[in-house]
Amino acid sequence: MRRSRWPFVVTMAVLLFLYLPIIILIVNSFNASRFETGWQGFSLIWYERLFQEPEIWRAAKNSLVIAASATALSLIIGTTAAVALHRFARSRLQGVHFGLVYMPLVVPEILMGISLLMVFVAVGIQLGLFTIFLAHVTFCTSFVAMTVLARLQDFDPSVIEAARDLGAGWGTTIRRILLPLLLPGLVAGGLLAFTLSIDDFVITFFVAGPGSTTLPIRVYSMIKFGSPPLINALSTILLVITFAAVAISQRVSRSRS
Amino acid sequence: MKSAKRHNLQNALVGVMSFALAIFVLLSGCGESPRVLHVYTWADYFKPALVARFEREYDCRIVFDTFDSNETMYAKINAGAGGYDLLTPTSYMAGLMHSQDMLLKLDHALLPNRIHIDPEYLDSAIDKAMDYSVPYMVVNTVIAWLKSRVEDFEPSWSVFDRSDLKGRMTMLNDMRETIGAGLKFLGHSINTKDPAELEAAKGVVIRWKQNIAKYENEQYKTGVASGEFLVVHGYSGDILQVQKENPDVRLAVPREGTVISVDDLVIPRGAGEVRLAHAFIDFLHDPAVAAENTAFLMYLCPNTDAYPLLPEALRTNPAVFLEPGIRARSEMIADLGEAHALYIKAWDEIKAAK
Amino acid sequence: MRAKRHWKIQEVLLSLPSLFWLSLFFVIPTLLVFAVALRPANPYGGIAPGWTWANIRSLASPNYLAVAWRTVWISVLSTAVCVVLAVPISYYLARVSAKWKNVFLMLIIVPFWTNFLIRVFAWKVLLHPEGAIKKILAFSGLVSPQTSLLYNAGAVVLITVYTFLPFTILPLYAAAEKFDFQLLEAARDLGAKRLQAFFKIFIPGIRRGLITAVLFVFIPALGSYVIPDIVGGPDGEMLGNKIAQRVFVDRNLPQAAALSVVLILSVLAPLAAILVLQRRRDKPASLLEVR
Incomplete structure (x- = not known):
């Protein structure tokens, strides 16, 4: 039977749509012109400038610190949540638990930002890296839990009972059965949490304080205060890192299957 | 076979983690100085070379966080963003913060350079005695345009009525500035508390809104330099800096008079480095430093002894030193007290208008 | 009995x-927003003592209605465009060979891994009034040389679609992959026209994916803040911008809270409806599974 060509055409058009801005961005990062309106020759000057901007590197460091620590904590909380949701799927408590974990995934970021800001103000906690960390753990936890849960749903929970029945201690069960089964989910969830944390602007913007400028906040002010070529260069570097990360995670998931 | 794969996986995981750790160690290795001065200010508001010099002389590090409006800064500080040692609010906001007991009283013994400050500015200032604030920069609101693209430019607020420039002009996303422009256009005070005058100005701004592309506080700079916008409402120093990159950019002070704002240096309550903050304020008012900073930012540091040290082009620039006639018609933004709510309502209506 | 308790x-x-x-960082903060919405504001950005309905009552103001209406139609339009584009893509991806499937999926996901602000910024560059696209359009007489492609509602919709398209494609693809394409062939054999079969068989077949996709675009779009801020015009204000303005510019937290309550309720309504509809049998996690 002859198939319609439309799905193919739309897919290609959308891929072009997705990549066009990114390609322009990369090309412009090598443009000697300060404005994006014309090509004035190949240049690495913006990369050079980028490395002379200590503020950007300080922001990058803040982002990495927050992303690493938020990922670590949300992995722990999110994974226990996923295990609970999976093992006790039929209990009423888990119904509530599921709703609670699911909500932060879809609630608009601005709401989470403003409500957290209000809590921090009410408690009188000093806004800064720590408050950003608390906020990031909150939304990362949900994403980790859902990712790990999706992996768990692919495997048979009776494996654990079987291991226990065969006399394996909890330590052995966790180490030999649960962790290997969960590992791909943990990697996927961790990577997702890390990316989301590194990428978050809106929530961070609300709960940031002195000296806690993160990379997206810096990028936002660069967009506003107008250093476009620097953003192009920074974006290109981030894109390269992203591609590398995606390639690595592909490797990891391929070695799994 | 399966365990070999698992090994691959674990190796990859360990690899990624050690990579992340390496970056972390590398970055956190950048040495931390013992003393850090946290400054919360407008973007690019201090000449970097002068900052570096101060850091060297006082063996400290200055960390800048930036805000894009007085209100954002105030909201953040009010919301508990403590830990800053120095702020640069506009005078009316400094006055408001003082009234809320949010600022420290300045120690004049630590500010010997205060004698250089222009008495004429102090005379019209809110905090004449410099109890809690020292003026830092005088900012004039101006209109900039692209010479090659805009015909018959008139130095008047009425330019925003020109429909031939529709979609290529911006006004400031700032209630006081943009309503203020409307008030000046009608010959009223920018600090009016008369609802009728405000209502009339609102009508003018809504009319202008049909012709503008965006209310914009920051991107107008690159916008006008790159030809994205043809006429922009902005701040003198910012536009003079842009002019250096694109000489086609011209600027004018509207003949109806304009808004003058003075940004002050203030130390918030709860600052950790009070002495260092005083030292930085004093450093900025050393006449040589003030002149160098002014020449870089192209705003005017109101420091009488710095004026003779300024480059000729700046000393005769009518956007830096306003012509006396325009100066007389221009005003500084004052806190409105209860009338603040009227302005918010008018601004909401402007934003919602079709 | 002991075992049961142990289990619990x-x-x-x-x-x-x-x-x-x-509970600490999501439920309590959300409840606090409701509480603050009922408190009066003082003119200095603080919260005054006492309770009031004034903030809630002020929501009826025509200024808010204009913003709310704009927020809704921009979100609906963006969601619709996303779905219209994503359905054929998911259909294509589900049928193409495994090798190409992986390549395409990767290509769709990667842009989504890049910094969100940078993607928005890239469009600013692309649609620059002195840039290539505008020049081509102006040259071919489609737009006047003086107009700007940016700073209007169209730009907001375009970039919202760009940002959320991967969120739409992934759940739809996950659903399409589970779809039995033999059903389509069967329908054709029974004399159904191609489009007829597509709408009568395929679309209902991926219904759950469709619901997830709509949810993951429409709700975040309702809370948009950055996109209208960067590429919206003087008319482009959405609810999110108004909330941010109330917090950061007007220093009026109770008003911001009242607006947030509207947003929370308008998010909760479709969410509750959908959660009830699809229960937990269909895992909403399917979106994340693909990543």
Whole structure:
């Protein structure tokens, strides 16, 4: 039977749509012109400038610190949540638990930002890296839990009972059965949490304080205060890192299957 | 076979983690100085070379966080963003913060350079005695345009009525500035508390809104330099800096008079480095430093002894030193007290208008 | 009996960390927003003592209605465009060979891994009034040389679509992959026209994916803040911008809270409806599974 060509055409058009801005961005990062309106020759000057901007590197460091620590904590909380949701799927408590974990995934970021800001103000906690960390753990936890849960749903929970029945201690069960089964989910969830944390602007913007400028906040002010070529260069570097990360995670998931 | 794969996986995981750790160690290795001065200010508001010099002389590090409006800064500080040692609010906001007991009283013994400050500015200032604030920069609101693209430019607020420039002009996303422009256009005070005058100005701004592309506080700079916008409402120093990159950019002070704002240096309550903050304020008012900073930012540091040290082009620039006639018609933004709510309502209506 | 209690204790222990954390940093903050919406503001950005309905009552103001209406139609339009584009893509991806499937999926996901602000910025560059696209359009007489492609509602919709398209494609693809394409062939054999078969068989077949996709675009779009801020015009204000303005510019937290309550309720309504509709049998996690 002859198939319609439309799905193919739309897919290609959308891929072009997705990549066009990114390609322009990369090309412009090598443009000697300060404005994006014309090509004035190949240049690495913006990369050079980028490395002379200590503020950007300080922001990058803040982002990495927050992303690493938020990922670590949300992995722990999110994974226990996923295990609970999976093992006790039929209990009423888990119904509530599921709703609670699911909500932060879809609630608009601005709401989470403003409500957290209000809590921090009410408690009188000093806004800064720590408050950003608390906020990031909150939304990362949900994403980790859902990712790990999706992996768990692919495997048979009776494996654990079987291991226990065969006399394996909890330590052995966790180490030999649960962790290997969960590992791909943990990697996927961790990577997702890390990316989301590194990428978050809106929530961070609300709960940031002195000296806690993160990379997206810096990028936002660069967009506003107008250093476009620097953003192009920074974006290109981030894109390269992203591609590398995606390639690595592909490797990891391929070695799994 | 399966365990070999698992090994691959674990190796990859360990690899990624050690990579992340390496970056972390590398970055956190950048040495931390013992003393850090946290400054919360407008973007690019201090000449970097002068900052570096101060850091060297006082063996400290200055960390800048930036805000894009007085209100954002105030909201953040009010919301508990403590830990800053120095702020640069506009005078009316400094006055408001003082009234809320949010600022420290300045120690004049630590500010010997205060004698250089222009008495004429102090005379019209809110905090004449410099109890809690020292003026830092005088900012004039101006209109900039692209010479090659805009015909018959008139130095008047009425330019925003020109429909031939529709979609290529911006006004400031700032209630006081943009309503203020409307008030000046009608010959009223920018600090009016008369609802009728405000209502009339609102009508003018809504009319202008049909012709503008965006209310914009920051991107107008690159916008006008790159030809994205043809006429922009902005701040003198910012536009003079842009002019250096694109000489086609011209600027004018509207003949109806304009808004003058003075940004002050203030130390918030709860600052950790009070002495260092005083030292930085004093450093900025050393006449040589003030002149160098002014020449870089192209705003005017109101420091009488710095004026003779300024480059000729700046000393005769009518956007830096306003012509006396325009100066007389221009005003500084004052806190409105209860009338603040009227302005918010008018601004909401402007934003919602079709 | 002992075993049952043991089981319960295990459940509670495993659920405790996330229940605790999310109660502290998600439930309580949300409740606080409701509480603050009922408090009066003082003119200095603080919250005054006492309680008031004034903030809630002020929501009826025509200024808000204009913003709310704009927020809704921009979100609906963006969601519709996303779905219209994503359905054929998911259909294509589900049928193409495994090798190409992986390549395409990767290509769709990667842009989504890049910094969100940078993607928005890239469009600013692309649609620059002195840029190539505008020049081509102006040259071919489609737009006047003086107009700007940016700073209007169209730009906001375009970039919202760009940002959320991967969120739409992934759940739809996950659903399409589980779809039995033999059903389509069967319908054709029974004399159905191609489009007829597509709408009568395929679309209902991926219904659950469709619901998830709509949810993951429409709700975040309702809370947009950055996109209208960067590429919207003087008319482009959405609810999110108004909330941010109330917090950061007007220093009026109670008003911001009242607006947030509207947003929370308008998010909760479709969400509750959908959660009830699809229950937990269909895992909403399918979106994340593909990543």
